Amino acid sequence: MAPLNRRNVLALGVGALAAAQFRAAAAAETLAHGMSAFGDLKYPADFPHFDYVNPDAPKGGVFSTIPSVRAFNQSFLTFNSLNAYILKGDGAQGMGLTFTTLMARAGDEPDAMYGLAASRVAISADGLSYRFTMRPEARFHDGSRLTARDAAFSLNILKAKGHPVITQQLRDFIEAKAEDDTTLVATFKPKRGRDVPLFVAGLPLFSEAYYSKQRFDESTMDVPLGSGPYKVGRLESGRYIEFDRVPDWWGAKLPVNIGTYNFDTVRFEFYRDRDVAFEGFTGRSYLFREEFTSRIWNTRYDFPAVRDGRVKRDILPDETPSGAQGWFINTRRDKFKDPRVREALGCAFDFEWTNKTIMYGAYARTVSPFQNSDMMAEGPPSQGELALLEPFRGKVPDEVFAVPFSPPASDGSGQDRSLLRRGAQLLNEAGFEIKSGKRLTPSGEPFRVEFLLDEPAFQPHHMPFIKNLGTLGIDASLRQVDPVQLRARRDDFDFDLAIERYSFSTVPGDALRNFFSSQAAATKGSNNLAGIADPAIDAMIDVVIAADSRAKLVVAARALDRLIRAGRYWVPQWYSASHRLAYWDVFGHPSKLPKYAGVGVPELWWATDTAAAGRGK
16 A cells, blocks of 8 residues: 555656646747746736626715625634734725735636736746736825735745745745845745636735835725725724725726726725624615625515615626535544544534524535635546545545535434434444433543534524434533624634635635644644545645646545545535525616636725715615
């Protein structure tokens, strides 16, 4: 039997990676205006604008919403810092609007990027050096030029002092150097992740002069010097923040920006409670919301503005990978080390009852981190998957070589006796026995489980789960904390079970390490909440990253999916392959939103009535 190490698996992909790097270099000769994972670009060098935008979209009005996505140190519920790229503090939503990047993503291609602050890029033959040519017209908001020296400073400081999610994804990035004001050279390690150069090209660019007088790694409410389409406007910490459009922005007429950033003001409102946030929408305190609560979607949209057409509702398909959502189990704690214990916890969650009773049947069960994509494993492994998995036979569960694990369907009663019997059996086998009606750990301590939460809207989903755990003799409880405490405890991995949702692009790469690698498991603030530290998973991540074609990537991702699901690292929740939108009828948007840009807010939308699309009523 081959020893368990990465070399055996990576040998399958090294030659292919070299070929991919050669093709990327060749593509750079003719397609220097853009870059992608596999070197393919839809748009030619002289394209006027992206196909999906409205190039004649009017400028003006206000777009206001509540946060629906977050990155790095951001929270859905509050903010206390305008530094959104470090671990400290709770960063404000929307700060990315104030910075520019080397290149901008196309919403109708899986991973292609085109020139923004950099007009072109040349890639070395080995794919380890990227030479960006900066645009001379690029400017910071104070009128000073944005040079290659600023770009080099930005990338290097983010690698050294950025949020752990950023530093993890930059592990294959060596450094950036400015040859002069116009030329930036970024260098990468051999066998670098396919998406690392793309990640680098999408990072915010800061002013070196500004940070010569400010500490980069401090949480602060000082407004940083930006260079993007918006500036920070009015704000009140923890309540709202506005961003005002820069009317003479240097990048407004570039092809990647035509038809975008149309609102004069973008405003984010913060609420600590989803029900209160909904009331704010009905009172027109903000104008757009993506609805994530099925109860509200099915029962609350009957107020007068909906009935008379002043508020519109749309359901748009979501064709991108839905990813994973669930209760992630902290395997760093001894009581969760045994996968049988983790599977037993899952036996106590009745998704069918929860979906029918609490969520109006609006969801399907999540089973895979690659849900709603062709990267999700199904049935027995293919020959290609077996070739990748075979070196680990005997080192990983046998089910990896059979049908992948999916949580069993319940009878929908809310307390499926057969599933609870299965859970009890698994706990007994793991040495967690019942004594005097209480489940004890092998060391004789009461088996206690605490769910960590910061939103009251999720309480109804926990209560029947906790009740069923009690039936198994487990002392389960729910701890609701404020958003600042939640993030601090998550960053320190100070929890038993915590809810998270994440998804990957259709071409996942180095980002996988931050969620599933052994290194991330030991990195404070990483997204590896479950503490996954498995050499087989580490090696398979490298194979996914090394894939030189979409077909090979899919095979490797399916093999990785089997390994992750076999570990029982989370209790899967649910997903929806659609976006539920509600908005006051003062907006327009492209007739067909691009597949890879979500719902395109606020970048692609515009105000149809700039007077009506204002602050408040």
